[in-house]
Amino acid sequence: MSVYSAQHLQQFRLVVTGGGTGGHTYPALTTINALRERLALAGIEPDLLWVGVHGGLEEKISARAGVPFRAITTGKLRRTPTPRELWRNVVDAFRIPIGIGQAVLTVARNRPSVVLSTGGYVSVPIGLASRLFGVPYLMHEQTLALGLANRILAKFATRILLSQEPSLQHLTPKARERAVVTGNPIRPELFTGDRDKGAAAFGLDPRVPIVVVTGGAAGAQQINRLLAAVLPDVLPYCQVIHQCGSLSYAEMQQVAAQLPPALAHRYKVLDFIHEQMPDVLAAADVVLARSGAGTVAELTALGKPSILIPYGASAGGEQRSTAKHLAGLGAAIMLDGPTATPEHLRTELMSLVSDPSRRTAMAHSAAAQGHPDAADKVVNEILTVASRGA
Ligand SMILES: CC(=O)N[C@H]1[C@@H](OP(=O)(O)OP(=O)(O)OC[C@H]2O[C@@H](n3ccc(=O)[nH]c3=O)[C@H](O)[C@@H]2O)O[C@H](CO)[C@@H](O)[C@@H]1O
Structure with missing residues (x-):
């Protein structure tokens, strides 16, 4: 001063x-x-x-x-x-x-x-x-x-x-x-999140890995559909908090209703996450997201392992450059173009959910890029x- x-x-x-x-x-x-x-x-x-x-x-x-x-x-x-x-x-x-x-x-x-x-x-x-x-x-x-x-x-x-x-x-x-x-x-409040509070708010078990899915401010239909296709396969191993955007909310509620009853309690869908965002991010062991600038700034500042699916078809799109950069540093996994299939998402999600040491390594690389x-x-x-x- x-x-x-x-x-x-x-x-x-x-x-x-x-x-x-x-x-x-x-x-x-x-x-x-x-x-x-x-x-x-x-x-x-x-x-x-x-x-x-x-x-x-x-x-x-x-x-x-x-x-x-x-x-x-x-x-x-x-x-x-x-x-x-x-x-x-x-x-x-x-x-x-x-x-x-x-x-x-x-x-x-x-x-x-x-x-x-x-x-x-x-x-x-x-x-x-x-x-x-x-x-x-x-x-x-x-x-x-x-x-x-x-x-x-x-x-x-x-x-x-x-x-x-x-x-x-x-x-x-x-x-x-x-x-x-x-x-x-x-936002400074993002650093004040509490994992247990985040899990409790959605009735989740903090001992089971939690995957947070976010499509940026408006949600992302592509991510919603990919996730819907893999949910029955991954829910036996993790829990999912999913921000899907208001346009897809009704569709994703139907997906939730069709899950096997033994798994349904492990999937929570919301159109938008408001003041709960700090606790939700604190609860996340893995994040699946669009690579918008705000989201990526938050994930790196918090040191979160992530799977990024960039928005936009153009090869030079800013979300793709960002995801590619972080993937190159081992700070994230990028799924894009032909790799963004349910099979690939299932493989990458399962490998992160089942491998805490890989998550830790990725979290460190992400944090090194954070500000x-x-x-x-x-x-x-x-x-x-x-x-x-x-
Ligand atoms: C589709 C599109 O054109 N997206 C652009 C838009 O991203 P957009 O504004 O959609 O997304 P960003 O990733 O930049 O930021 C999302 C922000 O919303 C918050 N959030 C999100 C979901 C939610 O439920 N609750 C919540 O609070 C996140 O914590 C984050 O702070 O502007 C960014 C910055 O110029 C660009 O990089 C993105 O490419």
Whole structure:
């Protein structure tokens, strides 16, 4: 704390921008909470403004966190539009300059000490405006392969904060000089989970291995169907807590109803896991999941052995790059394309469930990739840049 002058802190004002998905919104929220905690030590309540899209998740989350919110207009230009999207491209082509105008006014009026963006199209106009006024601008990237918005912003960001080491390769040599690997900030309550409480909440036996299955915020149909096909074979050896997403909930309840009565009590299905997530993850001996940036940040920070089935068909998809990277380090098993069959899933699940020493080795490799202190590192960067200026 001593490197930041009291005067800087008294006048400290942060504009945070980012949203669209949970993947962009939650790292912003976690950073805000960590910053508030840090400055509270000096008796300071930071002056904050969250800039996002009207009706986006960030509007709800900022309201719940008590952070003033300003909506700006954004547009998305599709590179290979369908005939219907062509019209939306025309509309968006008008929206983009409006958004830039609003962003310029927002930065001009608020004169923040620092702007932090955590991705999404809303980041671009605010990032541009901050540079126009010489305000220090930090961009944070959650995924291993940089998204389009962040590839643009990386060109002029004061500092580039990355979640994973290999992302450095996606930057130009010049941008790399301004980059630092902080990790992806994750909710601190995830570190407070209790295995016994997690098992008890679902009526499970903590002595029998527990597999947690999650498809990310929306659930994953592919994972749900693969799991349904192997449940009768694996349930004699383990118990399963399955977050399937609201779209597949009725279908998975039917799968549960058809399980042999002797095994049915070992399978628990939910559409979404809310505040129980810390205990559920603490209870997990093995996790079967999509390799979304948030999920992977959590699994590595907690050191969990996992089987990852990336989302998306394209070979260069960000979830696939992430899963491939972790699998290459022995920190996860990747099932993808032709390997993502019920037979393969059954084999991999059984081998992990029946082999505690393999799970331990994988857990260690996963933990070596984790950044449990990511939020603190991002806050350090914000305060350091604030005290230095642009
Ligand atoms: C399908 C898709 O496009 N997914 C993208 C989306 O992921 P998406 O936002 O779906 O998933 P992430 O893995 O990034 O994060 C999921 C978050 O939701 C939480 N959670 C999940 C399920 C649940 O029942 N309860 C719960 O609290 C997890 O703990 C985690 O914090 O944004 C990520 C970050 O840009 C990208 O890497 C993903 O590719």
